[in-house]
Amino acid sequence: MKALVVDDDRVLADIVSFTLRREGFQVVQAGDGEAALKRLAEEQPDIVILDVNLPKAVPALDGFTVCQRIREKSNIPVILLTVREDEDDIVYGFKVGADDYVLKPFSPRQLVARVQAVLRRVGASTEAHSKQAGSLSFDPDRREALVEGREPVSLTALESRLLEYLMLYPGHILTNQDLIDHIWGPGGGDRDMLRQLVRRLRMKIEPDPAQPSLIETVAGRGYGLRKTG
16 A cells, blocks of 8 residues: 655654654655655556645645645545645635645644554555465564474564565665664664664575575665565
8 A cells, every 4th residue: 555645844753754754655745836746646656635825836736736636637535645734725625626634733643543544445455464475475464484394483573564665665775764764763773773674584484594585685775575486
């Protein structure tokens, strides 16, 4: 499940993105209306979290207009974020096609609940299901990893978050910074913490942690899950 977060407030956008990633979403961001429409076409997200008050540099593309443009081409769910609590603004938001309207300030838990409710209404599921990548499987509910032919192993919350993210992109290298932001949030971790976390995960899932065959390291770039048979 992928979400597009559109807000020129980078701090708030990072908080929203981190909250959604913790719930298992892939997240892409845009800082203005023009970038939002471009990312929408490129990324094909499942839901859009859209701020109403976007930068004045593109006055014709405030959140209401972006929502209207999206609705002209797609039925993708859109949740508007705004400080505007006037009834006319709320009514107008629904008129241009918003599926929900969340007033700032809001709690991350409230936003997640709104996102899940909107996705349920359109028939999409955000429930965690067992994930599979070759001979490796992962159960997010139980936080258990299983390599074919071996006993399942229990993972910590951080180990689970790392493995689940790697399993979204088997065969691809994820950058150190992308992994850090996903696991700890912006400014919440560093490369040494990531290296230690990868080491602990390898100790649990690799047949031979000294010569890892599942989690690949690319020096200076990051880590990736090798495709296995």
